[in-house]
Amino acid sequence: MEALTRVYNDHPKTLLFTSAAVIRILLAIAWPALPDLLTSRVEISTAVNSFKRLQEGLFLYDHGLDPYDGGIFHQAPLFLPLFSLLPSPQESIGRLISVLLYTALDLFSAELLCQIADSGAATQSTSYTSPRRQRTWRSISVVAIYLFNPYTLLTCLGRPTTIFTTFFVLLSISHACQARMATSAFALAVASYISLHPAFLLPPIGVLCYDRVCLQRISSSSQNAKPTTSKANVTIDQHRFPSALQFAFSMLTTYASTTALLLALSRLLLPSWTFIPSVYLTPLQLPDLTPNTGLWWYFFTEMFEPFRNFFLGVFWLHMFSYSIPLSLRLRKQPLASVVLMWGICCVLEPYAHIGAVGGAGSLLCCVGHVFELSTAHRYTFPALAALLYCTLLGPAFHHLWIYAGSGNANFFYAITLVWNLGLFILLTDTLYAVLRDEWECERPEGKGKDVRQI
Amino acid sequence: MGLLTRLLTARSSPVLLRLPPYLSALCIIAGAAWLLVLPLEGNPRATYISENAILPGQVHTYFGGSEHNVFRAYRQEVWQLSQRSDHDRIAGLEQILQENGLKAAAQPYSWQVAGEEIAGTNVYGLIQGPRADATEAMVLIAAWRNFAGDINYSGVALVLTLARYLKRWSIWSKDIVVLIPDDSTYGPEAWVSAYHSTTSTVTSTRNITSLPIKAGALQGAVAIDYPAGPWGQRFEKIDVVYDGINGALPNLDLLNTAINIANNQMGVESTLHNVPNHQDNYLDRLTMLTKGLITQSVGHATGPHSAFMPYHIDAITLRTVGDGWHDEMTLGRTAESMIRSINNLLEHLHQSFFFYVLLGPYSFVSIGNYLPAAVIVAGGLTVTALAMWIRSGKAAPSPAPGKKQVPEKLEVLTDGDVVAVVPKSELETHERKMFLPALILVGVHLGGFVPLYLLNNISAPNLPLTFYNISAVTLILPLYLATHIARHTSPQQLQTLQSFSLLLLGATLSTLATLNFSLAFLVGLLCSPLSFARPLPRLPLLQFPTKATPTTPKPTTDPVAARLAISLPAILLYIAISPPAVLLALNAYFGKPLAWTLLEMAKGWCAQGVWTSLVIWAVWWPAWVVGGTVMLSGTFRAA
DSSP states (O other): OHHHHHHHHHOHHHHHHHHHHHHHHHHHHHOTTHHHHHHTOTTTOOTTTOHHHHHHHHHHHHTTSOTTSSSOOOSOTTHHHHHHTSOOTTSHHHHHHHHHHHHHHHHHHHHHHHHHHHHTTTTBOSSOBOTTGGGOOOHHHHHHHHHHSHHHHHHHHHOOTHHHHHHHHHHHHHHHHTTOHHHHHHHHHHHHHHHSGGGGGHHHHHHHHHHHHHHHHHHHHHHHHOOOOSOTTSOOOGGGSOOHHHHHHHHHHHHHHHHHHHHHHHHHHSSSTTHHIIIIIHHHHOOOOOOOSSSHHHHHHSOOHHHHHHHHHHHHHHHHHTHHHHHHHTTTSHHHHHHHHHHHHHHHSTTOOHHHHHHHHHHHGGGGGGHHHHHHHSOHHHHHHHHHHHHHHHHHHHHIIIIIOSSOHHHHHHHHHHHHHHHHHHHHHHHHHHHHHHHHHHOGGGTTOOOOOO | OHHHHHHHHHTTOHHHHHOHHHHHHHHHHHHHHHHHHTTSTTSSEEOOOOOGGGOTTOSOOOOOTHHHHHHHHHHHHHHHHHTSOHHHHHHHHHHHHHHTTOEEEEEEEEEEETTEEEEEEEEEEEEOOTTOOSSEEEEEEOOSBOTTSSBOHHHHHHHHHHHHHHHTOSOOSSEEEEEEOSSSSHHHHHHHHHHTOSOOOOOSSEEEOOOSOOOSEEEEEEEEEOOOOTTOOOEEEEEEEOOOGGGOOOOHHHHHHHHHIIIIISOOEEEETTOOSOOOSHHHHHHHHHHHHHHHHHOOOOSTTGGGGGGTOEEEEEEEEEEEEEOHHHHHHHHHHHHHHHHHOSSOSOSSOSSEEEEETTEEEEHHHHHHHHHHHHHHHHHHHHHHHHHHHSOOOOSOHHHHTSSOOEEEEEETTEEEEEEHHHHOOOOOOOHHHHHHHHHHHHHTHHHHHHHHHSOGGGHHHHHHHHHHHHHHHHHHHHHHHTTTOOHHHHHHHHHHHHHHHHHHHHHHHHHOHHHHHHHHHHHGGGGGOOOOOOOGGGOOOOTTOOOOOOOOOSOHHHHHHHHHHHHHHHHHTSHHHHHHHHHHHHTOOHHHHHHHHHHIIIIIOOOHHHHIIIIIHHHHHHHHHHHHHHHTOOO
């Protein structure tokens, strides 16, 4: 026990990563049926990320057929050569190897989260320094939340391909935090090549990256100048900053050219362009209405055909409508806008699943320094309790509907509504806290007071 | 928005902070009272047939006349078979079915549970309906041994006679499966699970042969339990048994059909839960409710029909009761009429209720009226969890006396030119340390799987000893945790721990209430005292000597006797609601040997797929341990 404590104190990250990997592998070994069971859960696998559907695509691909012919496989083409390298997951060794691959992916994501949390981007930007920067969560806590929350854990065993999306989004954010524009845009392009909706992160990540680049210039210039006094940023030479327009242009160019490259690569692998409608029109048009944890499927089950396209547009526009306003309003805290936008995407995406929530929830902890505001003034605990209730009730109601036959679709849908409501409350509470953190800086006399509508 | 803001403001009011214990107590009392109110005049609804296609009792039944002679012959035949070896008996039954023109087959099965073998062979035959397209089927069951373990002479004979009789009709739009399982619990379980699986994998504990003959989707099943011997015995009433595994219930329409046919068409009085002379007064309805509650919460099979429920097949058992003037042909005609009704179905039974509590053969309450009872009880736990969370967020009174002398610390905040002076306490939210509580909670919950594993995997003769050992460890564990954890945790962490535990318990019980209402309600009631668990006053008598702590003698205001007076009843109550104590008490109340109960529980978990053990050890037990840890942590707190 003492040795363990010592190891924990010396190398907490090693311990966390090791235990996370061990838990995942042990679960897969001790219950060999568990990964396949989780793969078939609607909460984890959807039409656009299911590991089972990937097998179907792989089968067709390996036999030289167009994998998109069957109408089942809707995932990015580049997964096919990657997964055809692995042995078939029907056998135990193949299953274990696939679990190992996803475990590694989880660990890499955790490492990226650690970098994001360590970068200090959450509390410091060119124009703003949070008064609560002492309260920033330790990166190790963020990592622990990511690696050990049940959503990530179960999703890792369920092996949906959207874990790759989470990974590339985190990669993009972490590179943006390190002011590396090109790699950040590249990673984001890969993420949106896989899942489409990460494209909405382009504005907030662009702002974040630009801000970090500017901050880098400031710190390098202040270092170059001379040892400064405590007030380092008295004057900021705006002319040292790169031109925003130029920056945006180069970022967009990188993003677009990466996307083009990926699509061209995909075309090289496949006999035709059919993958474009199959992969990208599926989330856009929602042909597959298998229940999931999101808000779309039930709505479009009930939809009359003439209104369908209109509401598809409305739903997508709604999701997009947060992207630019958030990055504008939170331009002083660009990481917060990225985090919140990613959270919103995870709730509002057409084929929502709990894996994305696990990732977005952990990312939310990167702005943990403002949580004291949301717990003190908002509904964080009730919202978390509601999520706990939903986590238990969701599978129970799904069971009553599908297997026991004594419930119906409304049971499950009602629970997904509450689930999404809980997530939204968490997001809005965090937004409140982030804004209030800014506001308290301007109006210190308002600290600790309740907000009242006058 | 205005309301929301006001609510947010109100939560810091001192009244609201003091309210939760009362609110929680109110919830528990209201939940318990809710069930007592249900049987009151006016609350129960009269049962009715919701599915119009069923047409119960609308057909003339022709089972009678010469069929009676056939029945008597078969009854003699069954008695003859009962004298032979198992192998010959199976072959004999199969032969009878084949002679009647049915496709017949046998299915051996076995389980290894607690070092004992459950084995047998099911015999079944298929009547292919002349108008059927082999997509739907119904099942007629008579287990060789009924639920009580007696040989079901007349039941099996009746089913054989019916098989012969039904085979000659041309009206069947569904296939009819005639099933004669070896026993009333595991035979049907083996058969129905093999019916719904494409492959059967043999494991060391489970060996179920796959079925050579299958029909379509099963729409309903009727089992007959009539153990009268070879010379017959007339019966008085029909007891309709309906509880499925894990508290699942058949569609209320099927139950109503059985009662309707028995009472109105055949003139046989039907009972539920074997409650005789149901007078439809408050006490009778309450008795019925209680019996239903207990049977459902146990979740074990109650007859051959139970195994069908998890597969979404509505099924009931007709059990003959007493000594009266109804003969076997009446029972046969009842079964015939039921089969005719199921045959009428155009789609799977879905119209009527799946969640109900019966208060009499003709009255019931539906889910909307009874579910609040369990949810309120679970809600009471959540209320306490919320209160504990809020309280853990308030800074504990600082233990260092030096700090108290400063009346109010003021913090000077500057931002550019603006300077503000704010009382420091307003800025402080107590940072909660959640890692240790979460770790303890996860640890205790994982610990619950140890007794679950042991009690389901140890051989039968050792079960009682194992149980006693588990009980002893269970009682010591909170004590151990309290003494070892109380040193490392602050009161605040204990509050967080209790908050998490109660929250999880409340959420789990609410979920369980939708699956098995009775179990959730009973466990909720038994766990409800846990929401009042607070650290007990310190008892110096029990204090372990703590080394290297200069104990400052504190002026004790309350004497040890007063502390004991608080602690002792609390601890006694706490022990009384522990899972082992409750299990032992229930065992003693129902007068069953402990070994038998434990073996049945193991069999239920391993062979029937009953989840009750899981609820006991992985939901109730951890909550109880955590509650005790919090309570006893006060007793052993360092001075």
